[in-house]
Amino acid sequence: MQKRIKVILLIVFFIISTFGVYAQVTLTGKVLDGNNQPLPGTTVIVKGTTSGTITDTNGNYSIPNVSRTSVLQFSFIGMKLQEIVVGDQKTINVTLEQETVGIDDVIVVGYGTKVKKSVTSSISSVTSKDLVEGVTANPIARLQGKASGVTIVNSHIPGGEADVTIRGMGSINNNNPLYIIDGVPSNNGMSSINAEEIESISVLKDATSAAIYGARGANGVILITTKRGSHDKTKVSFSARYGVKSFNNPFNMLNTQQYGEMLWLTAKNQGVEPNSDLYGSGTTPVIPDYIVPAGAMEGDPGTNPDLYNYSTDEFYNITKANKTGTDWYSAIINNLAATTETNLSIAGGGEKGTYAVNFGYLNEEGVVKYTSYDRYTMRANSDTRLNRWLKIGEPSSLSYAKYKGDFSDNQEWSAIGYANRMWAIIPIYDIKGNWAGTKGTGANSINPLAELYRHKNNFSQNINSLGNAYAEAQIIKGLNFKSLFGFELGTANTRMLDLRDPESQQERSTDRLDQGSQQSVQWNWANTLNYSKTFGSHTINILAGTEAIENTWRGFGASRSTFYSNDNNYMELSSGELDINNWGSSNAVTTVSYFGRLNYDYLSKYLLEVTVRKDGSSKFGQNYRWGTFPAVSAGWVVSEEAFLSGMKDKGNTLKLRGGYGIMGNDQIGNYNGYSTFAADVSRSYYAIDGSYNSSQSGFYANTIGNPNAKWESTATGDIGIDIGVLKNTLTATLDVWNRHTTDMLFAKAIPFVVGNANPPAVNIGDMKNTGFDLNINYANKAMNGDFKYSLGLVVSHYKNKVESISDSPTEFIEGAAFRDMVYTRATAGTAYPEFYGLIVDGIFNTQAEADAYFPEYGGGYNLPGHFKYRDVNGDQVIDDDDRTFIGSPHPKFTAGFNVDLTYKAFSLNAFLYASKGNKIANYTKRWIDYGILGSNLSTDALYNSWGSPYLGNNADAALPMIDNDEISQFPSTAFIEDGSYLRLKTLQLTYTLPKRICEKLAVSTLKFYVQGSNLFTITNYTGWDPEVVSRGIDKGVDTAQWPTTKQFTFGLNLDF
């Protein structure tokens, strides 16, 4: 019934708007701003028509032939739009109010912009004010907790990339979102982008917003728009910050005496006589005076300093024992590591064009010694209106970044990994001040400080340039054509030195130099036609476009060993004598796309959007080269309805929207369709002629192709509600969504009897994600506006489930093996991934108890002090078949909570971030609690392990018997911990100089701030940091990464 009324109304409206022209007058008037100053250049139009004018220099206007039923619209950039019904008036004077929300009203969408209130899809938009003054160089990392539906885990190395996933894990393949900067796809990482250059970031989360990017939209799209100048004034901004970092090591490791006791305890647990090269073999460990020679005491002829020899052949580095113990973590941590950032920008423009130029410099020292990151960024954006119908522009940037030092992270072969293993008895230096190490001690590690020092000249320098040149022409009014040619050039140069470390047990035999150079070149050419027209209450907007992209990558590298001198300046490829190795390769991807979008808006009340994109990609064989990705969404602005007029009048809003669409994912490697043979000196060469230093070229089967692979497709549904109450001081957005990925590409494991060629990806997987994104904001003021406050809460939740991986229900994907142990796995019915292992039901306290239990791994493990693993499959035998899924690395939800308080010139901002319900596999425990590879151990191992003489009652043991038994170290619930945490990410106090003082100083804004970041973390996790960076199938495995640091920053922002 209502519908019919609407239709009738619609028809009537058409008739009225077309023919209802009568009683016309000429209107005049003046437009003023809030300070009663005339506002020249204000657009005055008769709503629903093309007639209108612009105010003159005195703010006056005049429009002939205006009907009395007409509505006049007054608009000026930065001012609130005003509409006035003409009625009987002949003169209408208007005062325009400052637009307070300004830029927030327009958000960037694919190939265009959109007024926020007409958006029907799910987009998180973050503006520059939320991005600056962050503690990370990477602007995307600063989105953490600010954009709902986006899960971000920050890397803690300087200049590190963040791990970003949007709405869960859509695929077992690449889950990275697509980044677009000013219309140009960016592949070279976000850490090279200066946050100060960014105006806004839009995160396209659902199908309707992202389907315009078709085959690459399935993981979500992050659109970055950079700052432009304004037509009227020149603004010079300067900002600077200086910060220092610190880090407190939470691990209590054994000191020299304790480690000796630990050896004795371990021997006792193993039922053998203690025997140590260093600590002797008596009833108790004896701390020696020397570790080289092993276990020697003062007076031992072997300790005669005259025997000391640092030469290659007769190396003998006499080293005293550190009797109190070396704190290896303190040795490598660079406390008070400094960060400096300065930024200068000049933006402005004139009648015809605008410009924005930005220069930024960032220097960040790593919290691990001898590491640093330098970044220089430059951006020049210009937009010029050549004439009334043609506009051109060229926003582009150049970024140079240099990583210096040893950035090894998240692995055992890193300074932190070595520090985990290094015994306390080993000092940093030997008796002559050279590096001391593990040689002669039987320890398996490398002096981590020496390693950092020797790697201090290593670097990776990246030069990235991204930008575009565009021309935008108005063909007829409402019809615009835009041609954009974008480019992204990236080069990476790496230089790695591995210098000899004669003091190490497993030393490098020669000095070695590795250099590499890579270059990526991408161009994209997008042509779009945009038609926008309002017919009375109907507004349509049609977009049609094509885009072609070519991305090529080329790299080569070389290495040499054995140099006359290991001087950094001498070591070049041409001065290396041996091990002449070279490599080089390239690849290319091309795509062609056609796309279109239709927006329809009736009375700003009923909204509809339809999108379709057709993509062709070189990654797929001819049969499945093309894919089509449609999406549709609709919105209903309920608060515009007459029956809710009370709501609208109070300034409140309510919008319901929903959408559905299909997107693709093409991240499967570039040449999946081809079966290839390759020649590789390491894998298929052979010295058939018996030569000892050369080999002959041979081929091997490299890949098996699947020409029938097609796109992964992800169907996404989204229902959202936007609500604003209490005069829009309290706003909330809730989106409930699901994503269903089918035809998921999976390289099905092939048995070894087929050989080792890489299997092709085939379309067999199926994965589902469901979740919700919630934003709540409350902003208000008190005390006559002297006190302003706002609270913001962002909550994201997703649930991921693998429906199937392949046609075999038992097919699974497992994570990487860390020292033979695999912690993660995904199979049909689980999340991608979950932790997989045994369930510990306690520790056997007596032999009788152990004997009475089912045989564990053949029965030899059934001993008091060992784990009692659960018989999961009920076969009364404990073995690998009892492994099961023992926790998920996926959080139940993540949340960001933001508080802004401003009192006069002071403002205080606090930002808290929480991750709840995710588990972490604490792999570091295996090193420091169980001592693999003879590593140093935690005090827990000595004091709280089963059988420890310090433990009053074995039933209280936190750890099993420490006896190096591998079965105790099998992945199990003993290593899985709750990774939930709440962290005060930033706390910032800002003082803004009052206007009157500013005027005296001839500046427009000057503010100072102090900021503390990561000041506290509430967590039960026992590792270094619950914010664990690990991607894809290895998600949630903590393997000795750089920790999050506390940081104190002082900064100032100055605008002229």
Place this chain on the structure above:
Amino acid sequence: MKNKIIFPFITLTLLFTLTWSCKESFLEQVPTGTVSNVVLATEKGVNSLLIGAYASLDETTVSPWGVQADGPDNWVFGGVCSDDAYKGMNPTNETAINSLENFTATSQNSYCLNKWNVCYDGISRANDVLKVMALSNPPLDAKFTSSIRAQVLFIRAFLHFELKKVFNNIPYITDEVVDPTVVKNNVDTWPMIEADLKYAMENLPATQTDVGRPTKWAAQAFLAKAYLFQKKWNEAKPLLDDIIANSGKSLMPKYWDNFDIEHRHNDEAIFEIQASVNDGAANSANANYSNWGINPKNVDGTKSCCGAYQPSQNLVNAFQVDVNGLPILTGSVPQFKNDMGLSFSDAFVQDTVTPVDPRLDLIVGRRGLPYLDYGVMRGSSWVTNQAYGGPYVGKKGMIQKSESEYRTTTGWASSINAHIYKPIRFAHILLWRAEVAAETGDLATATTLVNMIRTRADQQKLMGRCRTFILLDQEGLNVDYDVPAANYVVKTYSSNFADIDFARKAIRTEMRLEFAMEGQRFFDLVRWGIAEPVMNAYFAHDREFRYALGGATPAIFIASKHEYFPIPQTQIDLQKGALEQNQGY
């Protein structure tokens, strides 16, 4: 006004047509740096594929880093799993070997998986050569194809033989198999190994220009070995006689000639696995990569890792001889003195009185004796973890300090070198022939052949008796290089073996001594059917001072199970219905 409309419109049309017209060719991107099978179907391409198949003989081809696996020298399955050697290193290193050594390995064991992986990869490469060769149009020259086929079938048989020794129940994959994943492993594969080797034997030349390619004699020797494994004495006999009489191969004058760089390719080698270092391969993947851990630590100038594969006390004891200079074949073998528990600054006097076979000190590095040209072996300071791995270090596979150009200069595992491993040398032919003779009642021939080996063993002794008992630094040592390092005695059997039992003992012991630390002992124990008593006696004896064999979970060998290793579970899972697990696992 006109321009305003027309100009963009034309541009627009142009742009659309341009992108459209070039789209299909624009979207054609072919892989770089690789070729397709059709392109390889030429003589040159087939030859290159064949080199790729040869490359898999060193069993390190699966990744450029080499997988942590046993190589063709089988130091783990053939050596550490036998009574010859301990794993060495630290208990926490390469723990997958711990469970193999103690016979507690499960079907998850990574060494089993990697062995399976590398061997079948090589087999697949071998079959690819034949498959691609068949694609050539017009067909390639028949002489060429039969020469290629003979080499391919040799490689295929060699790798299946490797798998057969370790896993016994294996699928045999040939180029005619359409789907290798359905081939069952419950079929007797000896006939297939024999068939491939017969073809190779009949079609390979008696000599090859490239030393890496198998000759007719190599194929014939492997065929004889396959017969020996099946106790087909009468089939083996003529093959072995033919090799002895006609191959031109002979024993090298000195025992160590088989293990030094100077005689890398020698007349005793029946077949060699080639190794090259510093040839441009990452981490020297074409070297004898499985040698990565096989050397002492702290040896001056070697920068070596990791001290794996340490000779057992049991093996050292076996080198003692009786008053007649013959191995002690009856009664208990006495314990030979060692330096367990002593630091290099403690005094230790090595036993230079007890008579020992001179091969002992060519195979085993002992404290106080010269170690190649590295100086005197300094006891526990050259051993990674003496309490765990015992007092001895191995010598085979090590190169001399002076031969550094044969050692890789890359990476951490600088012990990797260009030593070539000889799976079969002429000494094998002689002792196998002795075994055949004994088993067929010809005790006189058996005795003669064993004596040939013992006579050669007497030609070389380790010189250099150390008269310093505290080993601080090399320079201060008092070593008399004109005096043998120990009391070396090795004599021939003066009369024919008395009976078959004695002959077996004598021949088997001779094989153990001659081929000690060459990765063959365990497979021999299994084929002789004596693995269970020998291994359990060894465990009982050596666990006395080597805790890793005892402790809380003492090693034990279960007959009818531990003769073969478990088939990797992941492969059984992937090939349900085709693969069956070995008995007992």
